[in-house]
Amino acid sequence: MDFNLDSYVRTSLLTLQPYQSAREEFVNQGRKMILLDANENPFETESNRYPDPLQVDLKERIAKWKRVPPDQLYLSNGSDEFISQLIMSCCEPKQDSILILPPTFGMYQVAARTHGVGVVEAPLTKDFQLDLSEISNVLTPQVKILFIPTPNNPTANSFEPEALLTLLNTFSGLVVIDEAYVEFSKEESFISQLEHYPNLVVCQTFSKAQGLAGARLGMAFAHPKLIQFLNRIKAPYNINSLTIAAALKRLEEQDRVLSQVDYILKERMKLETELPKISFIANCFPSDANFILVKVDNSALRYDQLIDQGIVVRNPSKNRGCENTLRITVGRAEENKALLTALKNMES
Ligand SMILES: Cc1ncc(COP(=O)(O)O)c(C=O)c1O
Incomplete structure (x- = not known):
């Protein structure tokens, strides 16, 4: 699948030198090490050590569960954090926009405005379905990301998979299919479409059916290059060790x-x-x-x-x-x- 990262993310961020956290500077080959590198308190509490910055163990488990390669998975402090990071990564302030389909989940708009990014709207039809012709009417080259929650919040209905595929085939920017409620839905996840659509991003969360809203853990599935890029710009330890432990436990309780x-x-x-x-x-x-x-x-x-x-x-x-x-x-x-x-x- 062809994917030119440069055409999706902000040029100024492409050359950004990522922060190198202490725990990324050596490869632990299974040996017990004396950790004097990160200015932590050496006395044991449940979380006196910084967590794994790339959450390798948890990602391996989630990747198996969702049947995707681990390099197509990104974890965030709730989907809210991912939505914000994606907009910040892909949209030039005062120039680019996102497209939302009201009535829709409110955070897309809040995150865009926080980053100085425009918000274009293509309202749903009266019975809360996608209006494909309205969407194509408002699309311009400045629209970089289209956000589609399905099932939709607040209306609770899912959109027709065929209509979503039409959008993936016609829109050249990123299409985010937000599957926060997928476990309750009769529709299949779009994760299986990732191999066909390099511009597809699917996000899911541990906040709803998984029962860990308080732990704050979002999952995004996308092209490996986009994931690599997000790993470079994220805060080094965005997923804390208590959350990692809670998610690993929950995966045992499916x-x-x-x-x-x-x-x-x-x-x-x-x-x-x-x-x-x-x-x-x-x-x-x-x-x-x-x-x-x-x-x-x-x-x-x-x-x-x-x-x-x-x-x-x-x-x-x-x-x-x-x-x-x-x-x-x-x-x-x-x-x-x-x-x-x-x-x-x-x-x-
Ligand atoms: C469609 C949708 N996406 C994302 C979220 C946010 O999820 P999280 O708790 O992972 O930040 C919500 C929360 O209500 C939602 O309804």
Whole structure:
């Protein structure tokens, strides 16, 4: 697969001399070494030593799990960090832009604006599908990255794989398929397409189905040259040792993760049956994720009434096309039951 790194990343960063961390300066061939190189405290705590800057062991494990070569994997402090690093790496401030498809995940826009990068929008259709002709209308050579979360946040639906392939075939910049909710989805991951599309970047996270939101671990899968470049510009120890240990442990518990996903999907089905019966819920949009978007009569009022009853949902109404909606995460059975009781109390 042909990939010219120079045409994707900022020229000023191409020649950047990366910081060489202490732990990268020698190759440990399995010997026990006396470490006097990094000004650490020599007395043992769980994390008195700096972590592996390239997370070799964890990457090997994830690479096997996801069936990709380890050199196509990059780990970040949550997907949020990766989104920011990718924009910073590829877009010239005050010149380049990213393309987003509202209603969409809010961090793409925040990260772009933080780096002085423009944000071009091609809204989804009324039923939250990709509008391919609108996308091609707004594409210019300055648009460097297209961000597509699927399943989409906040709408919860997945996009048609054929439409995503059309975009990969027609857009010459990077296409980021953000699969934060892929474990809940009936669609296949796009990781298998990496060998066909050098401009494809897939990101996933340990924050959702994997149950490690507090540990902050994102995974990005892309062409090896892009991964090498990201490794050069990242902070030396962006993944801490407690997170590495938690992720390694979670990888041993995938049966448990699968049964939790199964449980959540069953709970989602129950909510999808019950929510439309609530008199002020006008629409319950189809979900392919672990949350449901519902249309209500007055989202601000209903949000406050739920808060009064001790239940926090999200009010994404300021997003284009999401007026008077609430986004509800599928919880445990007793939590979902409490939600339905609270909603019924609000009917009178
Ligand atoms: C589509 C999407 N991408 C990425 C993220 C962020 O994930 P992380 O917790 O790994 O930063 C979220 C979080 O809500 C999300 O909805």
